[in-house]
Amino acid sequence: MTEVAVYSLVAGISVGFAGGYVGSLMVLKRMALVGDALSHVALPGLALGILFNFNPFLGAFAFLFSAAVLTWYIEKTTRLFPEAIIGVLFVTALAVGILLTPEVDLLEALFGDITTVSLVDALLAVGISAPIVVVARLVYRRVVLSILSEELARSTGINVALVNFVYLFLVTVVVAVGIKIVGTVLVGALVVVPAAAMKNVSRNLSSYALLSGLTGTVSAGSGILLANYLGLPAGPLVVTVGTAIFAGALVAHRIAS
Amino acid sequence: MVIAPPPSRGTPDTGTSADVLRVTNLGVRVDKVPILENVSFQVRRGTTLSIVGPNGAGKTTLFRVLLGLVPHTGTVEWSGPVRIGYVPQHFAVTDVPITVRDFLSFKREAGFEESLAAVGLEAGVLRKRLDVLSGGEMQRVLIAWAVLDRPNVLLFDEPTATVDIGSEDMLYEALNRLEKESNITVLLITHDIHIASRYSDAVLALNRTVRFFGAPSRLSEPNLLMEIFGSGSGLAEHKHDLGSRGFR
Numbered sequence: 001m002t003e004v005a006v007y008s009l010v011a012g013i014s015v016g017f018a019g020g021y022v023g024s025l026m027v028l029k030r031m032a033l034v035g036d037a038l039s040h041v042a043l044p045g046l047a048l049g050i051l052f053n054f055n056p057f058l059g060a061f062a063f064l065f066s067a068a069v070l071t072w073y074i075e076k077t078t079r080l081f082p083e084a085i086i087g088v089l090f091v092t093a094l095a096v097g098i099l100l101t102p103e104v105d106l107l108e109a110l111f112g113d114i115t116t117v118s119l120v121d122a123l124l125a126v127g128i129s130a131p132i133v134v135v136a137r138l139v140y141r142r143v144v145l146s147i148l149s150e151e152l153a154r155s156t157g158i159n160v161a162l163v164n165f166v167y168l169f170l171v172t173v174v175v176a177v178g179i180k181i182v183g184t185v186l187v188g189a190l191v192v193v194p195a196a197a198m199k200n201v202s203r204n205l206s207s208y209a210l211l212s213g214l215t216g217t218v219s220a221g222s223g224i225l226l227a228n229y230l231g232l233p234a235g236p237l238v239v240t241v242g243t244a245i246f247a248g249a250l251v252a253h254r255i256a257s
Numbered sequence: 258m259v260i261a262p263p264p265s266r267g268t269p270d271t272g273t274s275a276d277v278l279r280v281t282n283l284g285v286r287v288d289k290v291p292i293l294e295n296v297s298f299q300v301r302r303g304t305t306l307s308i309v310g311p312n313g314a315g316k317t318t319l320f321r322v323l324l325g326l327v328p329h330t331g332t333v334e335w336s337g338p339v340r341i342g343y344v345p346q347h348f349a350v351t352d353v354p355i356t357v358r359d360f361l362s363f364k365r366e367a368g369f370e371e372s373l374a375a376v377g378l379e380a381g382v383l384r385k386r387l388d389v390l391s392g393g394e395m396q397r398v399l400i401a402w403a404v405l406d407r408p409n410v411l412l413f414d415e416p417t418a419t420v421d422i423g424s425e426d427m428l429y430e431a432l433n434r435l436e437k438e439s440n441i442t443v444l445l446i447t448h449d450i451h452i453a454s455r456y457s458d459a460v461l462a463l464n465r466t467v468r469f470f471g472a473p474s475r476l477s478e479p480n481l482l483m484e485i486f487g488s489g490s491g492l493a494e495h496k497h498d499l500g501s502r503g504f505r
Contacts, residue, residue, distance in 0.1 A: 028353055141362070141363050142363075144353075144355065144359075144363070145363045147353075148348070148350060148353070148355075148360075149345055149347075149348050151321065151324070151326065151343070151345050152343065152345055152348070154324065154325075154326050155324045155326075155341065155343040156363070156364060199352070199354055200352075200354075202354040203354065203356070203386075204354060204355065204356045204358070204359050204386075205354060205355045205356070205359040206359070207354075208354040
């Protein structure tokens, strides 16, 4: 296995776990497609990074974070649902991103490229994924309670607006890191598919969060290994493995019930 | 239990030091539409206040104000340290992998068995997922949640709205037991005029403003009921023999 393959595997496994863990909240919040759409908002940021020769990850993160703050603020101050807000931001960002991104780099931005993962990228992925999981674990119960009943959450002293903001921030970071592995088009699947697979087979909340993270790890790791052996792009294979696990969990749940 | 002295209709008394809650000239507007106007009342410590009124009268909004969730005018004064337990009107859990233990642990790490026993549930329910509980079990779990950290004030927003009659019996028995054992103050939103008249020390009838605030015995007056609910009253009358359950 080449050095690049090891770096990409390390990055994929860590981002896969963080994506699955944070994604478990997104699925409960019924924001699965919002996560998918949000990922596309990164495209103009990536384009600016490519055009002006700075780390595209920083550009992607800046755009994602701005979109998340805007979504959070509009949701907090208007009666619009996040889906509607993200829907508008998504198409606008995609249009601007495609116009800005040089054609030669567009494919990598859209579908990722693990053959360019460096040691720094791998360390960055681990260094960012670990705190994401730690913070997600800290706010997990509060997010879930605010999903079940905002009034009940607020009655126990939970600052629902702050918790939602932290949650959106985590989504933003994990999506930004995941783009390097699977690209803007498929990064939504990195956070959604593992959680969707584990929701029905989990007995309780902590096993759901953990199994979602592990499924993300297995999907990303297997997808990257397969990509190395088959010489195919990693992003689609990561998603394909995740979908296979989803189908397996669905069948297992049917048989068990 | 001391029954609050019945003030004259619509003109609440000025309150005493025994009051745990004093609300004065409360007003709430949403998008410039008045939801509550000039609402004033008091609740004595260790008593039960039932809040009745037609749909859209502002009852749930009043609770949201008491929980500090809604901007308002006027004053809401709690006396002494207050720990509020709250049971919301709507709490539907579908397709979420969360057990009763998970849910209760959002509030406290241990001591679930005692709260569950207080509402007549076995500890075995802790392993069940919330989405497989019956309506009655869910409501009792919510009450167990509300009393978990030993509150001295309980706010119940139509606690039996979604349960069948058999489960209602069990719920009110549980509530009655809790109230007697813990000497807590209860504010109860209900559509059931019999529950309000038999279970409460005082009744607050709302319809945007205070239509009546006084002794529950007055609820048997047809003219008063007409004034509170209007001609198409929509109030619920239960066919249970509430007296046989030990309610006042």
